Amino acid sequence: MERELISKKELLDLTGISYGQLYRWKRKQLIPEEWFIRKSTFTGQETFFPKELILSRIDKILNMKDDLSLDQVAGKLSPALPDYEMRSSELLKRNIVSRTALQAFAPNDPDHTVYTFEMILFFYVIDKLLEAGDMSLEEGERLLETLKEFFPKFEGKACELVFVRKMGVSWFALLSMPTELFFEKGVKVIARLSLTEIIEELKGKLV
Amino acid sequence: MDHKVPDLHISGVSTAPGGHYRQVTIEGVGKVEGNVQADDGCKISGIVTVRGDLQAASLRCEGKLKVEGRLSAESSQIDGYADVRGPVHGETLVLKGGMNVKGDCSLERFDAEGGFEIDGLLNAGQLDIRLYGKGKAREIGGESIRVRKGVQGAWKKLWQRMFPVWNPELTADLIEGDEADLEHSHVSIVRGNRVILGPGCRIGLVEYRSELIKHPAAKVGKERKTGDGSHFA
Structure with missing residues (x-):
């Protein structure tokens, strides 16, 4: 039941997004701070993400960002519970x-x-x-x-x-x-x- | 809002309570005890300490500002020196002088002329850095990152007095950006789409996706071309 992690580099290669996009989404809080997991590896500090969570989140952002501004996307993704x-x-x-x-x-x-x-x-x-x-x-x-x-x-x-x-x-x-x-x-x-x-x-x- | 929000005005030497204000103006030596919120803006000339968070629509600082909490201002202009515990949030920050932040900085635009030390992540869309002193950050990330040594000229003497010992150089553990255009930077790892390394660069490892341009005087330990970034999964 271990959560699988993905490194930042693998993530970018897999999804085709750029460093700039990732940092912009972080600034806009589209990706929660807790998902950035810093770990020491032999190449120095590397950032990892929970794989399932980040992939589905990026998928959602990419789908939504054509129709909505990033701030609107941020509202949709807010971790607060919806009032359904x-x-x-x-x-x-x-x-x-x-x-x-x-x-x-x-x-x-x-x-x-x-x-x-x-x-x-x-x-x-x-x-x-x-x-x-x-x-x-x-x-x-x-x-x-x-x-x-x-x-x-x-x-x-x-x-x-x-x-x-x-x-x-x-x-x-x-x-x-x-x-x-x-x-x-x-x-x-x-x-x-x-x-x-x-x-x-x-x-x-x-x- | 129904009730009127007051202004805060200090001139001379004084201490004021924190709170919710419309406009905050401090000239002289001032201290604010607690969190301050300035709906319109915050203007500071002199030496000011905020014992808490500072939140303002705009911040204009001439002199020395110390914020013992977080700083969030849509647009900030700092001429002088700012010491912030952090984190720092905002749209644009124009710095002429020095800045010291203990936490992360998250800005759309960071325009710095002078020197800075940021203990956390400096995350900005556009970074334009002209160094006259030491620039230091644990990590820098963004869309476009440009680092230059400050222009030599009439101001040089003044800057040398402000930052006497240091040679203008940027140090960071990690720089990641779509476009990283660096000079006089000492960085362990640089990753980007397009990486340009100018004179005075000492880089441990460069990973680039589309292009790497190297000045003959740039020292690079290892370089690696990674996934071309053109495919979409």
Whole structure:
């Protein structure tokens, strides 16, 4: 589940963008500061990026910049959560969240309850893990509480969810990205999800 | 805005509280305690310390300015010396004199005549640097980067008094730009589309995509041509 990194040089060769473009996008905050990861290599300091994130971001910028100014693009990409809201019935109909998850975690909410983007995100993450068979319902409840309590503290900064288990005992952690994490022997990393990526994914599904 | 935003005016020697102002004018020796926001602009002549962030539509500084926080001004003109903890944000910054920034600088246009020391990344669209003293940055990145030694002339004596010991030279760990046109630069790695190295350059490694022009007096350790940058994936 390690995140793959790409060096700046590889990135430019792969996408065909220039150094100037990359720096301009950084100035305009189209590419978040946290994605610039400085590492020492044998040639000196080099900058790396999380591969999946940066490639999809560059793709988006290149697609949008023909129609929009860079400042407008920046608004569209802002890490802040969009203010989409959706009724639970709509979520079910569009298959964004499963009925099992909604019934388990929001049993008392009537069918037409309107959820904020944040809540939809939490359900979506939990649903993902449940469906993959990685997590039990009871653990899901704990995850929901963890997300509710700590996710807002990130204030739109890149955030990663780690779910590990050792000898049957499980725990969750939210980390600010990018970060390296090492575990003792016997710890099983069940899932490591970039919430930033999931937000992007979910945004795509909701619109 | 409904209520009127006040002006701040200091002449002589005084201390003022920070806050939200329309126009900030300081002549003499002034100190501002805390963050300052100037909606219209900030004019400084003399010696001024801001104990916090300085945010202004425009900044005009003649003399010595110290900002103990971040500086953000759409257009800044600094004639004299500025010491900023940083980071620095803005559209254009015209510097005649010296500047010292502890953080990153992010500007669309950076026009510098004199010397500077930037501990972080100097990121600007257009960089035009004429050195009369020492120029130093950890990293420089942008679209077009041009470094020259300052013109010799009537001002030379004055500049030599301001920067007595140093030989005009730019030092950086890394310079990356679409077009890098350098003279008198001592850089570990230069990467760009088109790289021009003039006299006085000492470069460890050059990586260029389309063109490299080298003056015979430029010293280059290694040079490498990389992907031509013309294909789009």
